[in-house]
Amino acid sequence: MDWDNLRFFLELSRAGKLTAAARRMGVDHTTVSRRIQVLEKSLGVTLFIRENTGYSLTEAGRRLLPQVEQMESASVSIEQSLPNPEEQLSGQIRIGATEGYGTIMIGRQLGNLTHRYPHLHLDLLALPRAVRLSRHEADIVITLERPERGPFIITKLTDYVLRLYASRDYLERHGPIRRRDHMSQHRFVSYVDDLVFSRELLFLDEIASSGDVSIRSTSVLAQQEAIATGAGIGILPAFSADIDSRLQVVMPEQIRFVRTFWMLMPEELRHIARMRVTWDFLREMAERNRGQLMAF
Numbered sequence: 001m002d003w004d005n006l007r008f009f010l011e012l013s014r015a016g017k018l019t020a021a022a023r024r025m026g027v028d029h030t031t032v033s034r035r036i037q038v039l040e041k042s043l044g045v046t047l048f049i050r051e052n053t054g055y056s057l058t059e060a061g062r063r064l065l066p067q068v069e070q071m072e073s074a075s076v077s078i079e080q081s082l083p084n085p086e087e088q089l090s091g092q093i094r095i096g097a098t099e100g101y102g103t104i105m106i107g108r109q110l111g112n113l114t115h116r117y118p119h120l121h122l123d124l125l126a127l128p129r130a131v132r133l134s135r136h137e138a139d140i141v142i143t144l145e146r147p148e149r150g151p152f153i154i155t156k157l158t159d160y161v162l163r164l165y166a167s168r169d170y171l172e173r174h175g176p177i178r179r180r181d182h183m184s185q186h187r188f189v190s191y192v193d194d195l196v197f198s199r200e201l202l203f204l205d206e207i208a209s210s211g212d213v214s215i216r217s218t219s220v221l222a223q224q225e226a227i228a229t230g231a232g233i234g235i236l237p238a239f240s241a242d243i244d245s246r247l248q249v250v251m252p253e254q255i256r257f258v259r260t261f262w263m264l265m266p267e268e269l270r271h272i273a274r275m276r277v278t279w280d281f282l283r284e285m286a287e288r289n290r291g292q293l294m295a296f
Contacts, residue, residue, distance in 0.1 A: 002042075006068045008035035009047060013065055014268050016054040020136040026092045026121060073271055090119035091274045095282070096138030098197075100220045101160075101261060102126025104240045105289060106142075106282070113281050120274060128218045129197045133264055140278060144198040146262045153270050153279075157263040158286040160293040164207070164250040165224075165241045166233040177233070177250050180207060187214040187232035189223045200259050203235045207255055238295035256295075261286070 011021040011032070018029040025032065040047050047061035057065065097106055103126045110122055123138075125131050130145065131138050133152060142157060166177070177183060190204055195218050204213070215226045220236065227234045228246040235257065241247050263282060269275045286293070 002039070003071065005035050005039040005042070006071065008032055009039055009061075009064070010068050010072060012036060012048065012055055013057055013061065014266065015136050016056065017136060018055070023094065023123075024092055024139070069268075069271075089117045089274050089277060092121040092123065093140065093274055093278050094123040094125065094138040095140050095142070095278070096125040096127070096131025097142040098144065098220075098261075099126050099128040100237050100240050101142060103221060104237075104243075105285070105293075109285055113278065117274075117277065120278075122278075128220065133266055139265065139269060139275060140282065141264045142261050142282070143264065144200045144259060144261065146260075147264065151267040153265045153267060155263050155283070157261040157283065158290065158293055159258050159260050161238045161295040162203070162235050162257040162259065163238050163241070163252060163295065164233060164255040165227055165236050165247045166250050167228050167230045167246050168248050170227075170230045170233065171248060171250075173230070180251075180254065183207060183233070187212045189213070189215045189217070189226045189232045189234035191220075191223075192216040192218055203257060207235075239289070239292045242292070242295060 008021065008025060008031075011024050012018070015021040015024060018032050022029040022032045036048065043060075043064075045060040046058050047064065048055040049058055095102075095106065102124055107124060107126060110124060114120055114122060125138055130143055131141050133141050133150070146154065171177070174186065177186065188204060190213050191201055193202065193216075196202060197218075201220075214232050215223070217223050217226070220240070223234055224236050224240060224244065224247075226232070227236065228244055233250060235255075236247075242249075263279070265275060265279060290296075
């Protein structure tokens with residue numbers, strides 16, 4: 001029996017869709033379909049029910065799954081026992097993250113991971129919306145929302161700080177802002193309320209409910225650009241705004257928000273070596289950059 005065909009079986013059972021399994025295997029979806037057909041023919045059983053919504057296991061497929069998972073675990077153990085195990089890690093991993101954290105923090109450091117493991121292929125989804133594991137959009141997700149339930153490995157990745165910022169030019173034109181009650185006289189840049197992907201990002205009611213919001217955007221990086229060019233004042237993550245020389249913190253002692261990033265991975269991926277390595281790298285990266293995240 002061809003172990004490669006069993007690997008395709010395993011990925012399709014986890015992903016539920018040909019396209020998602022193909023992405024994880026780094027092949028075309030027709031290759032996945034062909035491999036499954038070859039495996040079913042060799043075993044003489046149907047392993048998947050093909051429906052419009054995707055692929056689900058038949059009873060024969062459910063009986064086969066735990067045995068193939070044991071084979072996968074054995075394969076991982078063999079890989080780790082080989083000389084230079086770092087060179088053996090290969091495959092594709094898709095990481096989903098919030099736009100700001102994905103771009104500013106992860107995007108700048110992923111090269112360190114690929115230098116260490118040159119056969120890994122990484123997709124980074126840095127989006128101004130929630131990336132969902134339940135829809136197989138990514139293998140590892142960093143999000144502001146901790147799911148209440150689901151077959152996921154969940155860890156608190158890091159806290160981070162957000163503060164109020166304005167451009168230096170804006171403050172020269174309008175003067176310093178020293179008290180909260182002065183903020184009603186200023187214009188704000190913020191999120192589009194009904195399109196914000198997490199209520200954790202709506203701050204204006206807490207600091208200036210009567211403020212005039214001149215620009216709204218679903219993108220925190222677009223907001224930062226608007227604030228930096230003098231369109232108004234707004235709340236930004238310190239890890240991004242503090243490294244922008246055009247910006248200045250406003251009332252740093254009075255206005256400071258702390259939010260949390262959570263990291264998630266499907267339970268069934270926890271024993272895959274490349275997933276564990278990437279997971280550990282992201283945790284180490286967050287700890288190493290704690291000062292930037294917490295605005296120390």
